[in-house]
Amino acid sequence: MSTADSLSRADASEPPPRRCPDLDVRDLEQRTRLMRIVTRLIAVSDLGSREIARRAGLPMQKISDLLSGRLEHFTCDELQAIRRIIDDGHLSLS
Numbered sequence: 001m002s003t004a005d006s007l008s009r010a011d012a013s014e015p016p017p018r019r020c021p022d023l024d025v026r027d028l029e030q031r032t033r034l035m036r037i038v039t040r041l042i043a044v045s046d047l048g049s050r051e052i053a054r055r056a057g058l059p060m061q062k063i064s065d066l067l068s069g070r071l072e073h074f075t076c077d078e079l080q081a082i083r084r085i086i087d088d089g090h091l092s093l094s
Contacts, residue, residue, distance in 0.1 A: 027076065030076055031075075031076055034083065038082050038083050039066065039067055041083065042066075045086050045089060047086060050063075051089075052082065052089070055089070056085050
């Protein structure tokens with residue numbers, strides 16, 4: 001058996017590569033950055049976690065998950081929405 005034959009057989013048994021692994025990494029990095037920003041904003045906010053959850057239309061458990069670092073429970077859109085709510089809360093209290 002030639003080296004070329006053994007390589008082609010090995011390639012056939014491996015799963016095809018993912019199409020864009022960079023997109024998954026970028027999404028994870030973006031969500032991580034947003035989570036850090038939002039958790040810091042929550043820490044310094046005059047709004048309590050319950051009020052943030054109420055304004056975001058989320059159960060309190062979601063905010064607890066966020067504060068516990070459970071990033072897999074959130075999309076970028078959800079994190080952006082929570083960030084806007086906290087920012088708006090700061091503006092309305094000023």
